[in-house]
Amino acid sequence: MAENKVVRWNSNARLGIFVAPILVITLSLLFSESGRATGAEADPPGAECLACHGEKSLTTTRAGRTISLYVDGKKFATSVHGSFGCTGCHADLEGKDLPHDTPAPVKCGTCHSTEQEQHARSLHGKAVARGDPLAPRCINCHGNHDIYPVKDPRSAVAPLKVPFVCGQCHREGTPVSRNRPIAQDNILENYSESIHGEALLKKGLSVAPTCATCHTPHLILPHTDPASSINRRNIAATCTKCHSQIETVHRKIIRGALWEKEANVLPACVDCHQPHKIRNVFYTQGMADADCMHCHADEKLRRTRDGQSMFINVGEVSHSRHSKVACSQCHSEVNASRVRPCETITRGVDCTSCHDEIGKQYISSTHGQLNSKNDPNAPTCKECHGTHGVLGKHDPQSATFPTNVPGLCARCHREGQKAAIRYVGRQHEIIANYTESIHGKGLLKAGLTVTATCTSCHTAHRVLPRTDPASTVNAANVPATCGQCHHGIEEQFENSIHAKRISGSAKELPVCNDCHTAHAIRRTDEDGFRLDIMQTCGRCHSEIAKTYFDTYHGKVSKLGYAKTAKCYDCHGAHDVLAVTDPRSHLSRANVAVTCQKCHVGATRRFAGYLTHATHHDPRKYPFLFYTFWGMTALLLGTFVIGGLHTLLWLPRAFQMRRELRAAEEKASTELGESVDKEDSDAQS
Amino acid sequence: MPKAEVLESPSVRRARMSNAAVPERQFIRFTRLQRILHICMIVSFITLALTGLTLKFSYTKWAAVLSHLLGGFESAGNIHRSAAIVMFGVFLTHLVDLYRLKRRVHGSWRALLLGPSSMLPTRRDFTEFVGTLKWFVGMGKRPAYGRWTYWEKFDYFAVFWGIAVIGSTGLTLWFPVFFTRFLPGSFLNIATIIHSDEALLATGFIFTVHFFNTHLRPEKFPMDITVFTGRMPLEELQRDKPREYEALVASGQLEQKMEEAYPPIVIRAIRAFAWVALALGFGIVLWIIYAMLFAYR
Numbered sequence: 001m002a003e004n005k006v007v008r009w010n011s012n013a014r015l016g017i018f019v020a021p022i023l024v025i026t027l028s029l030l031f032s033e034s035g036r037a038t039g040a041e042a043d044p045p046g047a048e049c050l051a052c053h054g055e056k057s058l059t060t061t062r063a064g065r066t067i068s069l070y071v072d073g074k075k076f077a078t079s080v081h082g083s084f085g086c087t088g089c090h091a092d093l094e095g096k097d098l099p100h101d102t103p104a105p106v107k108c109g110t111c112h113s114t115e116q117e118q119h120a121r122s123l124h125g126k127a128v129a130r131g132d133p134l135a136p137r138c139i140n141c142h143g144n145h146d147i148y149p150v151k152d153p154r155s156a157v158a159p160l161k162v163p164f165v166c167g168q169c170h171r172e173g174t175p176v177s178r179n180r181p182i183a184q185d186n187i188l189e190n191y192s193e194s195i196h197g198e199a200l201l202k203k204g205l206s207v208a209p210t211c212a213t214c215h216t217p218h219l220i221l222p223h224t225d226p227a228s229s230i231n232r233r234n235i236a237a238t239c240t241k242c243h244s245q246i247e248t249v250h251r252k253i254i255r256g257a258l259w260e261k262e263a264n265v266l267p268a269c270v271d272c273h274q275p276h277k278i279r280n281v282f283y284t285q286g287m288a289d290a291d292c293m294h295c296h297a298d299e300k301l302r303r304t305r306d307g308q309s310m311f312i313n314v315g316e317v318s319h320s321r322h323s324k325v326a327c328s329q330c331h332s333e334v335n336a337s338r339v340r341p342c343e344t345i346t347r348g349v350d351c352t353s354c355h356d357e358i359g360k361q362y363i364s365s366t367h368g369q370l371n372s373k374n375d376p377n378a379p380t381c382k383e384c385h386g387t388h389g390v391l392g393k394h395d396p397q398s399a400t401f402p403t404n405v406p407g408l409c410a411r412c413h414r415e416g417q418k419a420a421i422r423y424v425g426r427q428h429e430i431i432a433n434y435t436e437s438i439h440g441k442g443l444l445k446a447g448l449t450v451t452a453t454c455t456s457c458h459t460a461h462r463v464l465p466r467t468d469p470a471s472t473v474n475a476a477n478v479p480a481t482c483g484q485c486h487h488g489i490e491e492q493f494e495n496s497i498h499a500k501r502i503s504g505s506a507k508e509l510p511v512c513n514d515c516h517t518a519h520a521i522r523r524t525d526e527d528g529f530r531l532d533i534m535q536t537c538g539r540c541h542s543e544i545a546k547t548y549f550d551t552y553h554g555k556v557s558k559l560g561y562a563k564t565a566k567c568y569d570c571h572g573a574h575d576v577l578a579v580t581d582p583r584s585h586l587s588r589a590n591v592a593v594t595c596q597k598c599h600v601g602a603t604r605r606f607a608g609y610l611t612h613a614t615h616h617d618p619r620k621y622p623f624l625f626y627t628f629w630g631m632t633a634l635l636l637g638t639f640v641i642g643g644l645h646t647l648l649w650l651p652r653a654f655q656m657r658r659e660l661r662a663a664e665e666k667a668s669t670e671l672g673e674s675v676d677k678e679d680s681d682a683q684s
Numbered sequence: 685m686p687k688a689e690v691l692e693s694p695s696v697r698r699a700r701m702s703n704a705a706v707p708e709r710q711f712i713r714f715t716r717l718q719r720i721l722h723i724c725m726i727v728s729f730i731t732l733a734l735t736g737l738t739l740k741f742s743y744t745k746w747a748a749v750l751s752h753l754l755g756g757f758e759s760a761g762n763i764h765r766s767a768a769i770v771m772f773g774v775f776l777t778h779l780v781d782l783y784r785l786k787r788r789v790h791g792s793w794r795a796l797l798l799g800p801s802s803m804l805p806t807r808r809d810f811t812e813f814v815g816t817l818k819w820f821v822g823m824g825k826r827p828a829y830g831r832w833t834y835w836e837k838f839d840y841f842a843v844f845w846g847i848a849v850i851g852s853t854g855l856t857l858w859f860p861v862f863f864t865r866f867l868p869g870s871f872l873n874i875a876t877i878i879h880s881d882e883a884l885l886a887t888g889f890i891f892t893v894h895f896f897n898t899h900l901r902p903e904k905f906p907m908d909i910t911v912f913t914g915r916m917p918l919e920e921l922q923r924d925k926p927r928e929y930e931a932l933v934a935s936g937q938l939e940q941k942m943e944e945a946y947p948p949i950v951i952r953a954i955r956a957f958a959w960v961a962l963a964l965g966f967g968i969v970l971w972i973i974y975a976m977l978f979a980y981r
Contacts (some may be wrong), residue, residue: 037971088821555742559751608869615877627874631881638885642893657902677709
């Protein structure tokens with residue numbers, strides 16, 4: 001069955017091309033044999049009329065032309081109107097004597113009032129009313145006595161025949177195409193090569209859109225008419241009759257709802273998919289790129305309002321990410337019917353019409369919020385991405401290429417710049433610190449483009465302050481943010497005592513940046529990090545950090561050496577757990593191995609060394625406390641005895657010295673030397 | 685010439701005068717080995733003190749500066765342990781020397797330990813101590829001290845005590861893995877406290893009480909170089925150790941124990957060394973006082 005159908009449709013399609021000429025030829029052939037057929041069959045309606053009109057030779061002459069009056073009874077009988085009989089339409093002939101006069105034109109609108117009314121409002125109907133000889137009436141498309149249902153392949157307006165029906169007039173070279181103002185040309189050719197035409201004519205898909213699908217069958221209006229189905233405002237609705245899921249197809253590019261609500265700000269379907277030429281590819285056409293450049297290629301072009309240059313560098317655009325985007329796709333309010341299409345533009349470019357998801361992110365961000373408050377400092381799309389020369393983030397020339405991002409953000413966030421001035425948080429010298437950080441060095445010195453840059457942590461478009469729970473740098477989200485790259489660390493961290501899930505603590509727990517800082521992140525094997533970690537841990541673990549400095553490891557650290565064990569060398573860094581936890585590096589089972597990292601041959605007993613011992617706590621470390629005070633008592637006792645002994649000795653010692661000097665003086669005077677002056681020196 | 689004389693400091697003048705006026709021959713108080721051991725002890729002791737105190741007072745700026753000057757904490761540790769070996773060497777050499785002394789001079793340990801020149805405390809030391817206190821408060825005359833006074837004996841045994849206490853704990857801290865095979869780990873904490881506080885006691889005592897008793901006493905100011913030269917002017921022996929002097933005169937052995945004094949150049953070199961040691965010692969005392977009083981935490 002299906003095969004038969006296809007075959008029949010194919011033959012019909014081929015036949016259809018010649019429908020009109022064949023009709024004429026058949027009529028003329030039938031005319032020569034008119035009169036042969038007689039009104040033998042009286043039963044079917046109209047049998048009486050067919051007694052004469054069944055004769056192919058029956059003709060008449062009107063306005064000097066011979067016209068066949070033959071009616072194919074069989075066809076008529078099977079047509080939609082077969083049951084009505086002749087007088088169902090030619091009501092004025094009812095009861096008239098034969099031979100009757102020329103009947104009045106049939107009024108299809110008697111039954112088909114809606115279609116009649118639509119036709120009257122349409123381009124075609126108005127032409128008929130004007131008396132345009134080229135204007136089509138019902139009969140020109142639908143035929144007369146052989147009208148079949150639209151779905152019947154025999155119908156003159158069956159989908160497969162529609163292009164040809166319309167093509168009777170709208171082909172190239174017809175009087176209509178030559179003499180009437182029709183904007184499009186080569187309509188039929190373009191259509192037959194378009195995706196729609198191909199589907200209909202080559203693939204035989206009867207559901208493929210024909211002329212009437214877009215232009216409507218009866219209410220055909222010019223595209224300039226606001227009521228027209230192909231007007232800019234309505235075209236989306238027209239196309240979405242079939243392409244109902246087009247929103248999901250275009251969801252990353254165009255917010256579908258806007259097509260209906262704000263069609264004027266958006267490119268219409270036909271801006272990209274030109275009428276009659278629609279193919280399933282992207283079109284490089286510009287609605288009027290050349291028209292725009294007619295003015296905007298002039299380097300001296302200035303805006304009268306403020307003297308701003310309106311020159312557009314074609315080279316810049318053609319090398320940009322938007323090289324295949326037409327001017328009017330961004331500058332969407334242009335009106336091609338004006339001499340200056342741009343004079344209808346009332347607002348700036350709205351990137352969100354294509355970049356919808358990013359637009360939503362931006363609006364929720366601090367940048368976007370400031371922008372919606374009309375803050376002059378708020379960066380918009382173009383502040384970061386530029387305008388006509390916009391490049392993708394993968395282009396090394398782009399301001400948004402990873403290695404350029406710190407410089408881009410620095411324009412506002414460098415100390416002294418506008419964003420840094422209004423910032424009230426605790427991060428300062430952000431750019432300088434980042435540049436010296438491990439990330440900054442990796443990105444800017446080592447040139448590793450995968451290194452974290454500003455946007456890696458803060459996101460590009462959803463930038464929010466850390467106090468915002470939705471922010472990627474909010475304490476609750478920091479591990480996940482860092483974990484984007486440092487996944488293994490995040491896993492360890494989430495199983496450590498510092499993770500809320502494990503500790504169950506209501507206190508504020510540290511996250512990555514509390515130990516590593518936000519922007520001044522250093523290598524953890526550098527001395528600076530190793531020496532600062534005690535203070536870092538000590539922010540929360542103040543007592544235990546203090547007592548660390550009472551033992552050897554801490555004392556050496558205090559001297560400025562990084563080599564001795566630091567907090568994380570024993571406790572673990574990201575996998576730190578309570579020492580009571582069997583998985584801890586310091587648990588009974590693991591502690592000796594931990595010590596062995598530095599102390600080769602260390603035993604479980606060696607690990608009994610108290611690394612946080614203090615001799616100031618008699619309850620916790622009584623033996624240390626009493627040892628210390630025992631030693632101190634010994635020390636003080638010795639010094640008190642020794643000191644008292646010395647102090648008591650002093651007066652006698654001075655006395656001895658005086659006596660000695662006197663004896664010496666005596667001896668020297670005996671020697672006869674004058675040493676008066678020297679004596680006084682000695683006395684003093 | 686008179687002008688130059690005016691500019692001389694009292695000590696230099698005295699040295700010049702003694703060279704000119706004092707008899708060339710002096711009493712031998714210390715043997716060459718004893719003098720060498722004392723110098724070795726000074727060097728190792730000051731070294732141990734400086735390197736050790738950097739750790740003890742690690743919270744002072746001075747400690748960090750000194751530690752860096754010494755080449756870092758590891759280098760300082762190596763220096764500390766080297767000095768400790770020297771100290772142990774000094775101690776052992778002295779013990780061997782005592783043994784040889786016993787064999788050559790005294791014949792038996794009894795004679796060595798209980799003879800008139802014994803270092804062991806005796807009843808006489810106690811009476812001399814009481815007599816000294818009386819003299820201090822003006823209730824009697826200065827006792828007639830023998831070869832070793834009670835404070836010299838105290839200093840001598842303080843070294844024995846120090847070597848035992850600081851040395852043993854020091855070894856424990858030097859070889860913690862070995863010692864914790866049979867000692868609990870927390871013993872290392874105790875050893876640390878004992879080692880460092882005993883060291884503080886030793887340095888504090890040597891650089892204040894010992895310095896005063898032997899060098900800074902006004903009648904000997906600024907220093908007594910007998911321990912470096914080994915020689916003592918006879919009148920000083922007469923004055924400071926009258927009992928020994930009289931015993932020597934009585935036994936007629938005095939002349940055997942006299943030798944010529946060192947030439948001035950040697951004396952000057954010895955004084956220079958002693959000044960450095962004194963200065964370092966006082967520097968350390970000041971540092972300790974600063975660290976204990978103003979920077980202690």
